[in-house]
Amino acid sequence: MSKVDLGRTAGLVLGRGGLIAVIVATAIGLVWTLAIAALHVNISIGNHAAYDVLVASPLDVRPDLVADAEIQYATINFVPAIPDATAVLLESVGVGSRYAVGMLAGLMIIWLAVQLLRKRSFGIGTAVMLGVLAAGMLAVAIISPMLEAQAVALAVEAAGLPTEPSTPTFGESDETWVIPPTPHWQGFDFSLLALGVVTGFCSLLLRRASKLQDEAEGLI
Incomplete structure (x- = not known):
């Protein structure tokens, strides 16, 4: 029994020229992604570490705001004078892993195109x-946001920024403080997580399907 599958049909439709074009375009994309990463x-x-952090300010500091609440919040871009090495490392790993999973998907495309060029079926x-790609997507969707959040928290701590309101002896505090992010499941990359599950x-x-086809061939 000969193997007739969707892979060969796609190969016939695209043709050798189309498959070679896919391989070349994907290879160029991989090199470009590596350079951007x-x-x-x-x-x-x-060299230019910067972090978006949430800042809380008492209303006395911003009298122009409507006094419906005691505290107003804003997001600022924090640039440390001396970047913390551990924070830089964690963010580099978190960001780099996102590029890595994209490059892994590109390698998968090249593999599929080569299989079609060789007129091979998609087997085990x-x-x-695909399983390795799915595992990589799931891992990056969970770990990368946690590493990036931890990097911001370490950068804020290393810079000595206040992370809670001060308690003066007389009167109310009029100083702002920073609310660094904490690693939490709500920060997961759910789009990448869903894509990993589907993959x-x-x-x-x-x-x-490959096992069923092999078993069917063995019965003939």
């Missing part, structure tokens, strides 16, 4: 690669 990590994070090997299901289905 290096610039982002080395320059934007390593493809299912395993994982595709891996399981493809693996099951």
